[in-house]
Amino acid sequence: MLIRRVPSANGGRNFPCKSKSQERTRYSNEEPPTNHRPLQRFLQVASKVNFAAHALVVISARRLAHVTKEAGILDDAAKHHALAVQGLRQELATFSRENADAVLAGSILLLFQQDTWSDWRMMMEGTSSVRTAAHRLISQEIAKTPSDR
Secondary structure (H helix, E strand, O other), rough: OOOEOOOOOOOOOOEOOOHHHHHHHHHHHHOOOOHHHHHHHHHHHHHHHHHHHHHHHHHHHHHHHHHHHHHHHHHHHHHHHHHHHHHHHHHHHHHOOOOOOHHHHHHHHHHHOOHHHHHHHHHHHEEEHHHHHHHHHHHHHHHHHOOOO
């Protein structure tokens, strides 16, 4: 373990501190903390489904626009938002067990990006409908599966 001098409110005392490369190695060899699993699932879906990726880009672009105060970034966020909504609508038209995860992830990601109460409410109702439909599909699959007696 390395000793680094870390300036802080405690007067900059020396204390044991792992290097950044040791921290990266540690986290890459362990199971991620439980609270990171939902985020990992969103990232997995977004890596395979374009509209979910666009929804994630919107979150990042809006944060970047807030930090940098650059209006052009908000324009980019609006374009990605439109692409995410368009893709979600296309997937909803062919909703199935195969795309249920992507539709639910995209719905949830877009839910938190609504600017008005009425938009949020409409998106919340849609997300709830997607969850109900996905639950129904899974229940039907379970019912079709022969029971082990």
